[in-house]
Amino acid sequence: MTDAARGISPKKILTHRLALPIGALLALVLLNTIARPSFLAVSVRDGQLYGSLIDIIRNSAPLMLVALGMMIVIATRGIDLSVGAIMAVSGAVSLTIIKGSSSPNDLGVIALAILAGLITTLLFGAWNGFLVAVLGIQPIIATLVLMLAGRGIAFLITQGNITTINSTPYQFMAQGYVIGLPFAFLVAVAAIIVVVLVERRTALGMLTEAVGINPTASRIAGVRARGIIWGAYAASGLLAGMAGVLYTSNIMAADANNAGVNIEVDAILAVVLGGASLMGGRFTIAGTVIGVYTIQTLTSTITFLGVPPAVTPVFKAAVIVIVCLAQSTRMRAWFRGWTSRSAGSGPTRRESAETPALVGAGEGKA
Amino acid sequence: MSAAVTGLSPERDLTGRLRAFAVRHSGWVPVLAAAAIFVAMLIGGQVYFGTFVSPRLLSSLLLDNAYLLILAVGMTFVILSGGIDLSVGAVMGFTGILGAKLLLSGVPPFIAVPVMIAAGAVIGLFIGVLVQYFDVQPFIASLAGMFLARGLAFVVSLDTLRLSDPFLGALQSSRFRLPGGWYITPTVIIALVVVVIAAWVLGWTRFGRTVYAVGGNEQSARLMGLPVARAKLLVYAISGTCAGLAGVVFTAYTSSGYSLNGIGTELDTIAAVVIGGTLLSGGSGYVLGSLFGVLVYGLIKTVISFLGVDTSWMRITIGALLLVFVVVQRFLVMRARRR
Numbered sequence: 001m002t003d004a005a006r007g008i009s010p011k012k013i014l015t016h017r018l019a020l021p022i023g024a025l026l027a028l029v030l031l032n033t034i035a036r037p038s039f040l041a042v043s044v045r046d047g048q049l050y051g052s053l054i055d056i057i058r059n060s061a062p063l064m065l066v067a068l069g070m071m072i073v074i075a076t077r078g079i080d081l082s083v084g085a086i087m088a089v090s091g092a093v094s095l096t097i098i099k100g101s102s103s104p105n106d107l108g109v110i111a112l113a114i115l116a117g118l119i120t121t122l123l124f125g126a127w128n129g130f131l132v133a134v135l136g137i138q139p140i141i142a143t144l145v146l147m148l149a150g151r152g153i154a155f156l157i158t159q160g161n162i163t164t165i166n167s168t169p170y171q172f173m174a175q176g177y178v179i180g181l182p183f184a185f186l187v188a189v190a191a192i193i194v195v196v197l198v199e200r201r202t203a204l205g206m207l208t209e210a211v212g213i214n215p216t217a218s219r220i221a222g223v224r225a226r227g228i229i230w231g232a233y234a235a236s237g238l239l240a241g242m243a244g245v246l247y248t249s250n251i252m253a254a255d256a257n258n259a260g261v262n263i264e265v266d267a268i269l270a271v272v273l274g275g276a277s278l279m280g281g282r283f284t285i286a287g288t289v290i291g292v293y294t295i296q297t298l299t300s301t302i303t304f305l306g307v308p309p310a311v312t313p314v315f316k317a318a319v320i321v322i323v324c325l326a327q328s329t330r331m332r333a334w335f336r337g338w339t340s341r342s343a344g345s346g347p348t349r350r351e352s353a354e355t356p357a358l359v360g361a362g363e364g365k366a
Numbered sequence: 367m368s369a370a371v372t373g374l375s376p377e378r379d380l381t382g383r384l385r386a387f388a389v390r391h392s393g394w395v396p397v398l399a400a401a402a403i404f405v406a407m408l409i410g411g412q413v414y415f416g417t418f419v420s421p422r423l424l425s426s427l428l429l430d431n432a433y434l435l436i437l438a439v440g441m442t443f444v445i446l447s448g449g450i451d452l453s454v455g456a457v458m459g460f461t462g463i464l465g466a467k468l469l470l471s472g473v474p475p476f477i478a479v480p481v482m483i484a485a486g487a488v489i490g491l492f493i494g495v496l497v498q499y500f501d502v503q504p505f506i507a508s509l510a511g512m513f514l515a516r517g518l519a520f521v522v523s524l525d526t527l528r529l530s531d532p533f534l535g536a537l538q539s540s541r542f543r544l545p546g547g548w549y550i551t552p553t554v555i556i557a558l559v560v561v562v563i564a565a566w567v568l569g570w571t572r573f574g575r576t577v578y579a580v581g582g583n584e585q586s587a588r589l590m591g592l593p594v595a596r597a598k599l600l601v602y603a604i605s606g607t608c609a610g611l612a613g614v615v616f617t618a619y620t621s622s623g624y625s626l627n628g629i630g631t632e633l634d635t636i637a638a639v640v641i642g643g644t645l646l647s648g649g650s651g652y653v654l655g656s657l658f659g660v661l662v663y664g665l666i667k668t669v670i671s672f673l674g675v676d677t678s679w680m681r682i683t684i685g686a687l688l689l690v691f692v693v694v695q696r697f698l699v700m701r702a703r704r705r
Contacts, residue, residue, distance in 0.1 A: 079505075081633075131689075135693060135696055136696060136700075137692050137693070137696060138640065138645075138646045138647075140450075140636065140640075140646060141636075141637060141640050141646075141688075141692055142692075144633055144636075144637060144688065145685045145686075145688055145689045145692075146685065147633075147685075148681055148684050148685040148688065149681055149682045149684070149685025149686060149689075150685075151678075151681055152677075152678040152679065152680070152681030152682035152685070153678075153682060155677070155678035155681075156678050156679075156682070160676075160678060256678075265509065268505070268506075268509075269506070269509070272503065272506050277503070278503045278505050278506070279503070310517070310520035310521055310524060311517055311520070311521065312517065313513040313514070313516040313517030313520065314513065314514060314517030314518065314521070315517070316513045316517075317510045317511070317512075317513035317514040317517060320506065320509065320510040320513065321496065321510050324496065324500065324502040324506055324507070324510070325496075325500050325502070328500040328501045328502060329501055330499065330500055330501065331500065
């Protein structure tokens with residue numbers, strides 16, 4: 001926002017912290033469009049939008065919810081490995097309640113079922129927060145407990161079965177459309193807006209970052225670090241629970257083995273692609289949103305391009321390495337040296353062309 | 367550091383000396399806690415099941431967890447330096463199936479086994495280069511290593527490769543019997559030798575002390591003129607080498623190679639290292655602790671198989687026991703620190 005107000009120069013665009021995540025996303029979209037020109041096409045059928053891009057924004061909704069929670073946890077210098085298991089639990093709770101009721105299409109029953117699922121996962125998240133904030137257990141181990149046990153709990157709830165239901169309103173959440181757009185996408189947008197309002201329109205986001213940078217110092221400065229960490233894990237649990245409800249709504253079955261498998265890895269990657277540091281203290285909501293769409297587009301690309309499933313992990317590894325290398329300061333320094341040499345004649349870059357070695361240092365001061 | 371502590375306690379009486387000793391060796395408290403809980407679990411199992419502790423149980427505990435022990439040793443190096451390595455499970459799976467493929471196509475073991483270990487080392491070095499020279503966060507760099515290794519394993523073969531190689535078979539099946547029902551296999555000997563070498567390297571070599579210094583405070587280590595870059599490259603290479611060796615041991619253990627071997631093993635390894643008292647923030651911990659961590663983690667699984675519970679309860683029990691363990695350890699360490 002502020003960059004736009006100051007006027008846009010090519011240099012500012014290239015060095016903006018979101019330049020790389022956006023660049024990666026655009027590159028993937030371009031690759032897809034070249035491989036299959038119909039990729040960008042969006043058609044309207046019965047007042048609903050269809051197309052590959054619409055599929056991507058619809059299918060990315062669970063990942064978006066999980067990644068938003070993960071982002072807040074990572075900002076406190078934590079990590080939440082249990083999100084996939086928590087997704088399985090919320091789906092199991094909701095579907096078990098709906099299956100047990102006599103009227104699976106009744107909106108009241110569905111609302112109750114979803115509420116019960118979300119309250120359960122909120123408690124699970126609060127439990128993670130308790131382990132980390134109160135008992136002081138290292139986050140990776142504290143959340144590993146629920147990652148291991150959570151799917152077992154989900155199996156207990158569904159009594160070892162894959163619970164399936166028939167409920168049109170429940171199905172609507174993942175597969176329905178409102179004003180032409182997928183409902184799941186609108187849920188994701190609503191979640192983004194709420195997170196923006198809570199984290200960036202209040203001081204909470206800044207306090208979260210303060211806790212991530214130095215928990216002791218922020219506590220001495222009067223920040224209630226314990227409560228903030230606790231809240232971060234609770235929020236992550238709640239958002240993962242919502243993702244679990246969307247997931248079950250999409251396949252209309254609670255599958256404790258397969259719900260949200262490896263979603264923690266994708267969520268962490270999305271947050272990091274968006275420019276957050278795993279050492280805590282820095283997060284951007286826009287970056288995470290772009291990171292999620294990049295990951296989802298990558299997943300779709302693998303399908304579209306017909307990459308053999310066996311090579312898929314190598315493909316993913318290559319993308320991670322390229323993006324991480326591009327974000328590293330060493331690569332950026334090389335890149336800057338290269339651009340200032342090749343674009344040295346331009347009027348805006350004369351100063352930097354004269355002192356190519358000092359470009360990086362000069363930018364920091366300006 | 368020890369000199370400063372003794373300097374602070376001029377009184378030469380017994381309690382003062384004891385306190386100085388306790389302060390100087392406070393880093394060992396988590397290791398002792400792990401050992402104490404291991405013994406407590408053995409006693410608890412003996413009381414609950416009647417016939418639980420036996421030479422056979424302890425021997426098979428080592429045999430079943432030899433690969434995990436080797437992985438945990440490599441992981442200890444990385445975690446001590448302040449990093450993390452998520453690739454170990456996938457690297458173990460990759461080197462395992464690579465070795466199986468090589469052996470099946472007629473390559474003799476004395477070539478295939480070094481190739482397996484070298485493959486692990488190369489992937490480890492790749493992660494180290496990403497971390498050290500390109501400032502990629504260890505979590506992400508090793509995640510890339512994990513995807514890479516898993517993908518390469520898929521490329522080698524998607525099927526299970528059954529092995530009947532006499533050399534690898536001998537690693538697993540030849541048993542040196544000791545009086546009283548104890549037995550030990552070459553795989554266990556390899557694992558224990560790795561532990562001893564690692565303990566020596568970390569405790570008594572320049573490189574080992576540099577690893578602790580880097581984990582304690584990388585900036586300070588650099589200002590002290592320690593070879594930080596070399597140490598950070600080496601810890602990941604060591605972890606990769608250990609993963610390659612674990613691939614050899616695991617292939618011998620299962621006498622087959624499968625590209626999906628070792629999924630989730632990285633988390634088992636991290637859990638075992640943490641149970642052993644090594645701090646994930648780096649700079650504090652011991653290889654001996656990781657040994658106890660692996661034994662405790664293995665014992666948790668043995669207890670569950672003794673209890674004979676179904677799969678959903680098994681997952682919950684593993685989670686719950688891990689939780690109980692970590693919380694108990696936390697309180698033991700907190701009490702020791704307060705004194």
